[in-house]
Amino acid sequence: MSLEFSDKTKKTIYKIIARYPQKEAALLPVLHVIQKEFGQISAEEEILAASLLGISQVKVREVVSFYTMFNRKAVGKYHIQVCSNLTCTLMGADNVLNFIEEKLGIKPGETTPDKKFTLSTVECLGACEKAPSMMINFDYYGYLDKEKINKILDNLE
Amino acid sequence: MMKIYIDGREMQVEKGMTVFKAAENAGIEIPHLCYHPAFPPEGTCRMCLVEIEGLPKLELACSTQVKEGMKVHTKSEKVVEARKGVLEFLLAEHPLDCPICDQAGDCKLQDYYEEYGLFDDNFSESKDRREKKIKLGKHLIHDNERCVLCRRCVRFLREIIGTGEMGVFERGANTEVNILEGMPVDNNYSGNLAQLCPVGAITDMDFRFQTRTWFLEKGEAICPLCSRGCNIFIEHHRGFSRFDLPKRVYRISARENAEINSYWICDIGRYGYHSLDENRAEKIVANNNKSIKNYKAALTFFTEKIKRLLYKKKTSRITLLLNTFLTNEELFLLKKIFQDDLGVKNIFFIDPPAGEADDILLTSDRTPNKKGAEELGFEITPFELGDLEDETEVLIIFGDYIGEIFSPSDIQAYFDRIKDTFLFAPHKSEIDSIAGIMFPTVMTPEKGGSLTNVDGKVQKFSPVLEAPEDGKAEWKILAELGTKLDVNFKYYKKFLSPEEIFRQMQKEIPFFEK
Known part of the structure; x- marks a missing residue:
């Protein structure tokens, strides 16, 4: 089975590639598009990106494995990233993580069986002023405590 | 031409030359792992730090170009301290399993450890265990624990051979040099990787555990297996007085010749030496x-x-x-x-x-x-x-x-x-x-x-x-x-x-x- 983009995505990708003097330079934005379309960047998506940009799969893997924002395994509908860096830890990130683990019954790096939540830890979200903080998909949540987490998670469909 | 001073010695060097090359030409050795004359400077190992008067920090000799009147110190206290520090980090995850490593005796990391090692290091944590037996290809085994991430192997496959089977994956302390699953190093020049590796991370299956490098004598020879005439070393063992060895030749390595084979030889030449010891006619x-x-x-x-x-x-x-x-x-x-x-x-x-x-x-x-x-x-x-x-x-x-x-x-x-x-x-x-x-x-x-x-x-x-x-x-x-x-x-x-x-x-x- 080979991967196919939707026509709309194809257009987006050609536009992105056209922005750069060298095709290879479009790797990061193209990978974001691929991740958005397929939900993950596994070996198959790497091969797709490589053939689009005329580079080797090894080079794509180097980039994908370097950046934490690329998911090499599919994530659930909501990707919860709990900050585990210094400020958040001082403000109780451990408790936040433990509570979410208990509530969802999964460990960091795992996805709930209904594919709704994926939990992971992340280094500094750059939101120390709201520590302890987390990110769900692209939304930030700060000043977390049990009550607040319950409210946030229960409100997600 | 311009005038520079290295360790107090005045010398004339060409414009655009690196400090490393200038020192090398003058016979001054600067420790290095990632630098190799066949490639542009990479600057990943940080072993070649030198002190340059007037600059606030130490600079990399491999990538710094000479300047008129530059005064370089390669052996000052500051430099030696820095080398010790760099080496300490290079060895932070290195297993130091030299007694079972094929590279021992021929290993730059081992030499530098002798010279700049802190024999009681400051790390109290145990070292990470990583994969020690990754089969990279037909002839090669990769030990991720020993790797110092100099990227010579990656650069060789990309820049010289163009097949690019290897890459640097993950990041930070988890960085590793590897191949993609199911896509081994498969070209006729793979054996060069074992010779190019400055440490014992990539070893040659043909040579693995056969002998120790310090028993080997290197004889200058010409490869007879094609008409290129690559320059090689025949690494052979004279044996011990008490018992005979099953063979004389243990490996073939490339010998530098800029006009013919640069620093490389192909696998046909590298592994085609067994006929020197097998089935030889001895009597009329x-x-x-x-x-x-x-x-x-x-x-x-x-x-x-x-x-x-x-x-x-x-x-x-x-x-x-x-x-x-x-x-x-x-x-x-x-x-x-x-x-x-x-x-x-x-x-x-x-x-x-x-x-x-x-x-x-x-x-x-x-x-x-x-x-x-x-x-x-x-x-x-x-x-x-x-x-x-x-x-x-x-x-x-x-x-x-x-x-x-x-x-x-x-x-x-x-x-x-x-x-x-x-x-x-x-x-x-x-x-x-x-x-x-x-x-x-x-x-x-x-x-x-x-x-x-x-x-x-x-x-x-x-x-x-x-x-x-x-x-x-x-x-x-x-x-x-x-x-x-x-x-x-x-x-x-x-x-x-x-x-x-x-x-x-x-x-x-x-x-x-x-």
Whole structure:
């Protein structure tokens, strides 16, 4: 089975590639598009990106494995990233993580069986002023405590 | 040109040169792991830090260019402290398993550890365990614990070979050099990775756990397996006084030659050395004359046979089968004796069939001296069994490749009617029984001489290994034959070394004059 983009995505990708003097330079934005379309960047998506940009799969893997924002395994509908860096830890990130683990019954790096939540830890979200903080998909949540987490998670469909 | 000072020494260097190169030219060694002259500076290992007066921090010697009046210190206290620090981090995850590491004795990291190591390091945490036996390809094993991430392997595959099978994956403390699953390093130059690796991370399966590097002697030689004439080291072991080793040669490595092979050799040359120790012919075999027991008697018998045909003016009954593994000197003597003195016309060549050439080093000729033979005036006519003339009485075969092209039964069928067959070969084979007398000869690293590579470059070499028991270099046999034949006694008598034959060649053949 080979991967196919939707026509709309194809257009987006050609536009992105056209922005750069060298095709290879479009790797990061193209990978974001691929991740958005397929939900993950596994070996198959790497091969797709490589053939689009005329580079080797090894080079794509180097980039994908370097950046934490690329998911090499599919994530659930909501990707919860709990900050585990210094400020958040001082403000109780451990408790936040433990509570979410208990509530969802999964460990960091795992996805709930209904594919709704994926939990992971992340280094500094750059939101120390709201520590302890987390990110769900692209939304930030700060000043977390049990009550607040319950409210946030229960409100997600 | 500009003036700089390294460790207080004034020197003139070219504009644009790096501090590292300037120091190297002046004989000042700067520790380094990732820097390799074949590639642009990478600056990942940080071992080459030097102090430059007027600059606030230490700089990388490998990537800093010289400037007029620059004052560099490579051994100052600050530099040594920094090296210790860099090394401490390089070794933070390194297992220091030198006692079981093939690279030990040949390892830069080990050398630097001796010099700059903190023998009680500051890390109290245990080291990470990583994969120690990743099969990178047919010849290579990768140990992720030992790797210092210099990326020489990655750069070699991308920049020199262009196959790019390896990459640097993950990041931070988890960074590793690896291949993609199911896509091994699969090219004819993979063996270079083991030689290029400055530590024991990539090791050669052919050499793995065979011996320790400090027992090996490196002999300078020329690779005889294609017409490129790559410069190599034959790394051999002289053995111990109490017991013999199963073999002499343990590995072949590339020897730098900017004009021919740069720093590399192909896998055919690197792993094709086993024939030096396997199945070697050591004693004269005389099948039809049991009284011949030594080389001297065999050579006399051989000479008499040729002399007889010479006196009867029937030298057209001699057929000569040569090959282009023979050196320039040997081919020259063969030409002088058989073509010029005896007037033999039936001269053919038996060489391995042409292979595929690549654009890197490997050529299609799988012998080292085809060009040399051509320059000496030989017409390289490949031999077919049907070429053998009915009247042939004396058949002289050089090399044992004939047994690989033709089946022994076919050879037997054609050669049966020939009275005297003389075989000069370095290996035992089924053809030995067909030949009347088999003279054991030596292989290229066991003799001296010269070879002419595909581009017409003549390279001289000296013997690296000892000849097997009765084994004689072909040039020696031929010089003795020439003397004994008595056609031109004085001419051949002076050929006591390949050097003298070469000098004669220079006088007679303009190509070899330069």
